[in-house]
Amino acid sequence: RHWQTMIAMAHNWLASAELPGTFWYYAIRRVAEVCKYFPYRLEDGSFTTPFELELVHKVKPDLRVLFPMFGLAAVRWERVGDSQLNEFDSQSIYMIALGRCQQSNGLQFYNPSNRTFVSSIDYKFQMHSTIGVHFGYKYQPGIFFYRLDESTTIFKPQFQLDSEVFIHTHSPPHRAKVVGLPSYDRPDVYTVLFPDGSLSEYSDSNNIIEAIPSSPTTSMPPSVLPYWLKTGVNAT
Secondary structure: OHHHHHHHHHHHHHHHHOOOHHHHHHHHHHHHHHHHHOOEEOOOOOEEOHHHHOOOOOOOOOHHHOOOOOOEEEEEOOEEOOEEOOOOOOOEEEEEEEEEOOOOOOEEEEEOOOOEEEEEOOEEEOOOOOHHHHHOOOOOOOOOOOOHHHOOOOOOOOOOOOOEEEEOOOOOOEEEEEEEOOOOOOOOEEEEEOOOOOEEEEEHHHOOEEEOOOOOOOOOOOOOOOOOOOOOOOOO
């Protein structure tokens, strides 16, 4: 159950920031840190956190160290290479907040312009901007990682990823493509992409989604790869 909570938190962070699955590791790493702040009740009725019970800390967590995960931050930038910036140059550069720095009291940032990691204590978050839109990243809906023993016990999606479907919310129905499969917590909700680029979620229990029969194609030569190995699909 704890792993399911971590998966849901990490996926929601990626979705809200509109980031691809390449940032999945940093989301999981931060979730493991944040989960230590969750309170729970002891047998005597008192509340505590894993942070307080650890042998290393044994103190109450400092909530001031929390920050918006994958937030867009303006990080102070005093020089470019060996050249010092003058007063008319921009004194900051936009980066992505990834987590706490392990070697200092600052945060760890990622600079997409040169693909470098920076630790800094001099930054300011821009609360009304989305990372994916700002840096041109493409969000990948439907990315979930399950335990190995869950692969045959959770569910079998009725509509496959990248399949064409009809959405019966208007007459005539709209054509869309399935870009997100159901999750562990919502086993009947699909994410679809319309031709105009908009995304929507629909439940297959309402008979809104209808599969479009694929047109007959010429037979393909047999592949030397195993049947379960396919190219160009999202990891599950």
